[in-house]
Amino acid sequence: MFKIYLKLLLTAFFWGGTFVAGRMLSGRISPCSVAFLRFTVAAIVLLLLTWRIEGRLPMVERRQILPLFLLGMTGVFSYNIFFFKGLELISAGRAALIIALNPIFITICAAMFFRERLSPLKVIGILLSVAGAMIVVSRGNPAALLTAGLGLGEVYILGCVLSWVAFSIIGKMILSGVTPLVSVTYSAAVGAAALFVPAYFEGVTRHLPEYTAVVWFNVIYLGVFGTVIGFIWYYEGIKAIGPTRAGLFINFVPVSAIILAFFILGEPATLSLLVGAVLVIGGVYLTHAGRPARRPAPVSS
Secondary structure (H helix, E strand, O other): OHHHHHHHHHHHHHHHHHHHHHHHHOOOOOHHHHHHHHHHHHHHHHHHHHHHHHOOOOOOOHHHHHHHHHHHHHHHHHHHHHHHHHHOOOOHHHHHHHHOOHHHHHHHHHHHHOOOOOOHHHHHHHHHHHHHHHHHHOOOOHHHHHOOOOOHHHHHHHHHHHHHHHHHHHHHHHOOOOOHHHHHHHHHHHHHHHHHHHHHHOOHHHHHHHOOHHHHHHHHHHHHHHHHHHHHHHHHHHHHHOHHHHHHHHHHHHHHHHHHHHHHOOOOOOHHHHHHHHHHHHHHHHHHOOOOOOOOOOOOO
């Protein structure tokens, strides 16, 4: 089980790095074009990896086609569309605060669909971890992020949150019959195909020869580490410990993003980062303290 937790922690680290990669790509390439190229790279790598491991591209059952399609449309297509549209209207800190609500929504849905028990200690751990994420993304002043009303940007980011919740829940529903590798491979291919449409209208085909080595380096990082490795390990976590516990590790993403930004971009590391990191780690510890939670019951198709 330690190996699963380590993979989830490294996944959060890789996903934190995607914020740095995205910052380095800012102004160099349009948002939907980034998303399209990221998942095109990921889909190609995943297809080759699946072919090598499985010896072929596995066929899926008819009942699994729609869930796999929905994985691509939620965790890849709609997540990125909502994410980039939201960031056009509100600050990254406010968006990150809303995204930090992911574990709460995942917990509620897991309790509803998988009958996953919510003990008082688990609830305290989740709230503590979310509070830590709020402190990190708000630089120690969460109230400042809540002074403005709920506008269109916030609605977009909430759509981003709901997309990820759906991605996590649907993934748990189909993992009983499909491996994490196959799930991520086919969903990435579906998402990349869907993202081509908005990317095309942004001019991705026209600007492709103009992209520099910096652009391609960050796109490859996003595709390989932020998607291939990150998604597979996240799915392994969902399968092993359930969507609630796996989703909780998403709170490490803003922490790792700020740490990486300090070393790579030279952004300052503040006291709020340290306090937030302690709360996030403490929340994860409390959530996993005591007897292991019963694995969520699968949902019949």
